[in-house]
Amino acid sequence: MSSTHKLYAYLHEEILPLESAYLHVSDLSIQRGYGIFDFFKTLNGQPLFLEEYLNRFYASALLMGLQVPLSEEELTATLTQLIQMNGLIDSGVKMILTGGYSANGYDPGPPNLIILQQPLTMPSEAQLATGIKVITHDYVRELAAAKTINYTVGIRLIQQIKAKGADDVLYHQNGVVSEFPRSNFFLVKEDGTLVTPAREILHGVTRKNVLELARKKYKVEEGTITLEDIAQAKEAFMTSTTKRILPIVEVDGKSVGNGKPGTVSLDLLQDLIALEEAQIRAL
Amino acid sequence: MSSTHKLYAYLHEEILPLESAYLHVSDLSIQRGYGIFDFFKTLNGQPLFLEEYLNRFYASALLMGLQVPLSEEELTATLTQLIQMNGLIDSGVKMILTGGYSANGYDPGPPNLIILQQPLTMPSEAQLATGIKVITHDYVRELAAAKTINYTVGIRLIQQIKAKGADDVLYHQNGVVSEFPRSNFFLVKEDGTLVTPAREILHGVTRKNVLELARKKYKVEEGTITLEDIAQAKEAFMTSTTKRILPIVEVDGKSVGNGKPGTVSLDLLQDLIALEEAQIRAL
Structure with a gap:
């Protein structure tokens, strides 16, 4: 991130300098890790697939019993204003909704909504040319359908990923694969069929777009992938908003x-x- | 909490008014729910079993790859000073250690240490006389041995607990009981033996004290408790720092x-x- 570019954030019903965006320590994210978030990108200053990210944000809030303090219309207007003020070309925008200021450190208060925007870091040409290495870990996310802020397991594994010379960790439960901490998983079988796990996952917007694109050309399945299936596969890749498709x-x-990107x-x-480019032209 | 009593907290290497204790939104507790904590009580202004709580706090930090920025000696001195300044008679003291300010919203930075103190709310005479009602939920905590700030499941269940007219939720996995979100579980069998779950639990300091006291008078087991065992039990209770023993x-x-406290x-x-009283007299 450029240190010369002054960034703004949204918090406590106002747009303010990012450096001034502070939460009181009674917030339930700090006290109890309680909150949800979502993340979309802008290209050429335009949000991509915004409606789908907003739908998921409100759905996660509902699953966790939190009320977004802004209507979808108000939130969109706030996002537009913030994106305009920050003037970033390609960026990531994160909306976090916490359990709010808690009187007793356990019961939620009125949720705090935070909006942050940062320059976007996409995979480099080199990463795309060589692909990435991953390790696996037996774990399934709690409430996988909700995009909660709970990354206890994923972040704790950062050291282990590095120690093994890998780039990320793929979760499985008793050998049945689900997802990465921040990405979905796809596999291309020997017969050319694309498969992606159907259950115990976050429903990625990029996952959905890739499924739609793939269905035009390939046989596609949302189903079950085991660790043994990976050993037999021709290709594998992850999908996410920032990574798009990463082999x-x-x-x-x-x-x-x-052993090469497929x-x-x-x-x-x-x-x-x-x-994505067609989306931007259409906006 | 009394609104006339001005409280102090510790944050960013200083003791400051609680109302001024804020974390920047880049903190990894807000971004990713990443942090650990511990909680002890003071009676007559004296911390109880402090060494055991501190040991567990440092052990949780280690399990999560976080370094406590103060040595045990420095932390004890800071706690003493804060407790003195707050001047509360009976209180709860919470130490939170977060994943710190993260440059990219995922990788930990130098941990932030927060210390908070509040007046203590113990169970009322009425609660002790009638006992409490609980529901059960199929769930086991991630990294149960570490006192992480992840209460995603427990807090999400608050509404369900209330809707069923209950006071708390007991976790089990496939019928094998572990613990409450914030308390340990004990059962008195038909033959008078005390049992408490041995695995997938946080090792409560009160649990340990109760086990030691019980061993002087009763047959005691750390083992496995199933939901069926509860149906056959003579008594059940929870233990925690604030609740002590609650039937x-x-x-x-x-x-x-x-159906009555045993x-x-x-x-x-x-x-x-x-x-506890003997501890205070000894200090």
């Missing part, structure tokens, strides 16, 4: 397919970039 | 034993109060 070439030290993965990435 | 008279709408529960409560 996975190694899982737990074993090569996926021929042609289906890179083909779908081109389709996804084209879809 | 449980109903689980999922079914009476425990004769004699063993109340006998051990007297022993625990005596132990």
